[in-house]
Amino acid sequence: MAAxxxxxxxxxxxxxxxxxxxxxxxxxxxxxxxxxRVLEAVHELGYRPNPSARRLRTGHSGLxxxxxxxLATPYFAELAQHVRxxxxxxxxxxxxxxxxxxxxxxxxxxxxxGASLLDGVILSPLGVSPDxxxxxxxxxxxxxxxxxxxxxxxxxxxxxxxDNVAAARDATAHLAGLGxxxxxxxGVDQQAxxxxxxxxxxxxxxxxxxxxxxxxxxxxxxxxxxxxNGLLAMRALAALPARVRPDAVFCFSDLLxxxxxxxxxxxxxxxxxxxxxxxxxxxxxxxxxxxxxxSVVPDKTAIASLAVKCLAARIRSAEPLPFEVHTAxxxxxxxxxxxxxxxxxxx
Amino acid sequence: MAAxxxxxxxxxxxxxxxxxxxxxxxxxxxxxxxxxRVLEAVHELGYRPNPSARRLRTGHSGLxxxxxxxLATPYFAELAQHVRxxxxxxxxxxxxxxxxxxxxxxxxxxxxxGASLLDGVILSPLGVSPDxxxxxxxxxxxxxxxxxxxxxxxxxxxxxxxDNVAAARDATAHLAGLGxxxxxxxGVDQQAxxxxxxxxxxxxxxxxxxxxxxxxxxxxxxxxxxxxNGLLAMRALAALPARVRPDAVFCFSDLLxxxxxxxxxxxxxxxxxxxxxxxxxxxxxxxxxxxxxxSVVPDKTAIASLAVKCLAARIRSAEPLPFEVHTAxxxxxxxxxxxxxxxxxxx
DNA sequence: TATCGCGGTTACAACGTTGGAACCAATCGA
DNA sequence: TCGATTGGTTCCAACGTTGTAACCGCGATA
Numbered sequence: 171m172a173a174x175x176x177x178x179x180x181x182x183x184x185x186x187x188x189x190x191x192x193x194x195x196x197x198x199x200x201x202x203x204x205x206x207r208v209l210e211a212v213h214e215l216g217y218r219p220n221p222s223a224r225r226l227r228t229g230h231s232g233l234x235x236x237x238x239x240x241l242a243t244p245y246f247a248e249l250a251q252h253v254r255x256x257x258x259x260x261x262x263x264x265x266x267x268x269x270x271x272x273x274x275x276x277x278x279x280x281x282x283x284g285a286s287l288l289d290g291v292i293l294s295p296l297g298v299s300p301d302x303x304x305x306x307x308x309x310x311x312x313x314x315x316x317x318x319x320x321x322x323x324x325x326x327x328x329x330x331x332x333d334n335v336a337a338a339r340d341a342t343a344h345l346a347g348l349g350x351x352x353x354x355x356x357g358v359d360q361q362a363x364x365x366x367x368x369x370x371x372x373x374x375x376x377x378x379x380x381x382x383x384x385x386x387x388x389x390x391x392x393x394x395x396x397x398x399n400g401l402l403a404m405r406a407l408a409a410l411p412a413r414v415r416p417d418a419v420f421c422f423s424d425l426l427x428x429x430x431x432x433x434x435x436x437x438x439x440x441x442x443x444x445x446x447x448x449x450x451x452x453x454x455x456x457x458x459x460x461x462x463x464x465s466v467v468p469d470k471t472a473i474a475s476l477a478v479k480c481l482a483a484r485i486r487s488a489e490p491l492p493f494e495v496h497t498a499x500x501x502x503x504x505x506x507x508x509x510x511x512x513x514x515x516x517x
Numbered sequence: 518m519a520a521x522x523x524x525x526x527x528x529x530x531x532x533x534x535x536x537x538x539x540x541x542x543x544x545x546x547x548x549x550x551x552x553x554r555v556l557e558a559v560h561e562l563g564y565r566p567n568p569s570a571r572r573l574r575t576g577h578s579g580l581x582x583x584x585x586x587x588l589a590t591p592y593f594a595e596l597a598q599h600v601r602x603x604x605x606x607x608x609x610x611x612x613x614x615x616x617x618x619x620x621x622x623x624x625x626x627x628x629x630x631g632a633s634l635l636d637g638v639i640l641s642p643l644g645v646s647p648d649x650x651x652x653x654x655x656x657x658x659x660x661x662x663x664x665x666x667x668x669x670x671x672x673x674x675x676x677x678x679x680d681n682v683a684a685a686r687d688a689t690a691h692l693a694g695l696g697x698x699x700x701x702x703x704g705v706d707q708q709a710x711x712x713x714x715x716x717x718x719x720x721x722x723x724x725x726x727x728x729x730x731x732x733x734x735x736x737x738x739x740x741x742x743x744x745x746n747g748l749l750a751m752r753a754l755a756a757l758p759a760r761v762r763p764d765a766v767f768c769f770s771d772l773l774x775x776x777x778x779x780x781x782x783x784x785x786x787x788x789x790x791x792x793x794x795x796x797x798x799x800x801x802x803x804x805x806x807x808x809x810x811x812s813v814v815p816d817k818t819a820i821a822s823l824a825v826k827c828l829a830a831r832i833r834s835a836e837p838l839p840f841e842v843h844t845a846x847x848x849x850x851x852x853x854x855x856x857x858x859x860x861x862x863x864x
Numbered sequence: 865t866a867t868c869g870c871g872g873t874t875a876c877a878a879c880g881t882t883g884g885a886a887c888c889a890a891t892c893g894a
Numbered sequence: 895t896c897g898a899t900t901g902g903t904t905c906c907a908a909c910g911t912t913g914t915a916a917c918c919g920c921g922a923t924a
Contacts, residue, residue, distance in 0.1 A: 223880035225569040242594040266613040570910035
């Protein structure tokens with residue numbers, strides 16, 4: 171509690187408060203002699219700058235926020251690690267928040283906590299509308315993660331994303347390439363989120379290109395992108411009459427796929443012989459599941475790096491910058507859930 | 518950026534800054550008439566208190582930190598959610614930090630960021646020594662999660678934990694109860710962390726009670742509690758000469774068990790017929806894996822609730838409180854990885 | 865009528881920090 | 895030798911908020 175302040179250090183070093191401030195901020199115009207003396211005092215007393223005071227005075231704190239829907243989703247947890255690493259590289263500290271996809275909470279994080287505590291926020295939006303976010307982005311540094319919710323000419327904020335349509339298309343094409351003709355999709359969202367719509371689009375595109383007809387019965391609507399919904403959806407699909415029962419399924423997230431795998435296991439069906447499974451996310455959980463899950467893995471390092479750099483630039487810049495859209499690469503990792511066999515993991 | 522301050526609201530409402538402050542803080546001694554007028558102005562202007570200024574003035578901000586080793590570990594991600602929920606209940610906001618088990622980082626979070634930005638910190642320590650933490654706990658509200666690293670009479674901070682020895686003993690006893698006699702343990706830590714030592718103790722205790730001899734070859738040392746180390750350790754165990762190859766394995770965490778399951782799958786061994794698997798954590802990943810994993814699940818709700826309440830009490834109290842140790846309950850969930858069969862999940 | 869008490873409000877200072885201007889040598893150019 | 899320049903340092907004010915004390919009416923009390 172005995173917080174050490176600049177004043178204490180100043181007295182100890184026999185200089186003014188401002189000089190100490192200059193030293194700790196690495197400002198120029200400080201002689202080597204005094205710098206050394208001050209640093210000694212800093213070290214002896216264990217001085218640490220008070221972020222609140224600093225923020226109050228300067229308007230920025232070196233803290234940025236990362237707001238994701240759900241930390242228990244491996245994809246977001248892994249992404250958070252990459253963002254932290256990239257931010258540390260730039261001398262920024264990341265505070266992580268969880269929105270649970272709640273629109274109010276997402277807005278609060280961008281405006282409320284954010285505007286007066288954090289220098290900027292990286293937000294992975296789920297529930298909040300584009301208009302509301304655009305309004306915020308104009309007055310507070312904000313970078314949106316994941317898919318774009320708008321058309322290109324309506325962009326009202328910085329975006330870092332992967333090409334969702336292409337990613338879904340790649341995964342589906344891979345399934346079709348195995349000769350499967352009854353391909354289901356799990357992840358059509360009841361709320362018709364942008365992610366869901368784009369992945370469905372890629373799914374349909376790939377079907378079309380493979381000459382496979384799209385059957386809406388094989389694309390049931392779900393509530394959330396979690397294991398439970400994947401399990402329930404796959405269970406229903408597996409119970410379809412034999413003539414329409416799918417021989418492959420594309421899940422819009424790894425968690426959905428894990429749930430689907432579980433449903434297939436319970437139903438006594440074999441992966442991939444009876445049903446091949448592919449998904450999107452590239453989480454470690456998918457890699458280690460049995461069988462290991464074919465998944466489209468977004469370049470999380472690139473996403474994190476682009477997002478943090480973009481945010482840092484916006485924070486630094488005084489005048490408003492034009493909004494940017496960055497697209498990160500993704501790759502299909504074909505594994506046992508489509509290829510069959512047993513491979514040795516080394517990762 | 519156009520931050521609305523108390524001053525703006527005061528002008529709008531035609532009262533002093535202090536009166537507005539009194540209203541927003543729900544202080545007494547404000548007439549209904551002015552209160553109403555002020556709240557109107559607050560609403561019209563969209564005023565939001567500035568946490569930095571508030572923290573600077575009062576010494577507390579309503580923000581608490583949660584520092585865990587690794588967010589990509591399902592157990593910690595799930596715990597974070599519980600902590601957030603409990604804190605929200607008390608009107609506190611949680612900022613999540615990740616230490617990667619780095620001792621320096623753990624200390625920095627407790628003293629550096631913490632002491633001047635947050636009101637208190639809930640820390641799940643991994644690398645930092647008891648002595649260093651005790652020093653911090655005396656001058657800053659700190660609650661330690663997970664296992665106790667000290668003997669009872671040396672406690673230098675508040676603790677919320679489960680009985681690790683009992684938890685490990687329950688899991689191992691369950692394996693022994695299946696008639697298994699070559700029971701391996703995965704999770705003996707090269708750094709001999711407290712968690713690891715206590716779980717090994719429970720493991721040995723259960724073996725002793727079951728009349729099974731403890732063979733150090735069946736308790737290999739590992740580096741981290743992740744999937745990869747579980748995989749590598751199990752692979753080595755499976756390669757042991759037939760006479761000592763284990764017929765059951767107790768993993769010190771769900772991630773280790775997932776890795777172990779993968780290794781068994783690769784080796785063509787069946788769970789639980791050839792090798793039964795049990796672990797500790799009770800994460801959703803364990804529930805959904807194939808076969809579903811028998812795990813000791815700690816009461817995360819209780820852990821989070823106790824930790825947040827304990828921290829809140831310490832923050833509120835001016836004079837130093839005696840340090841407390843709270844133990845949360847845990848239960849064994851026996852599932853397919855020890856029972857065999859195929860059950861229908863509904864969660 | 866003078867005093868007290870009290871609900872309601874305001875003025876002032878302070879939290880720890882930093883930007884800006886002022887200040888004080890010492891050195892330089894003319 | 896004097897004024898100007900430069901490096902190094904200090905003083906002052908301000909960021910938005912709240913604790914303390916003071917203030918102002920008003921009705922109740924003596």
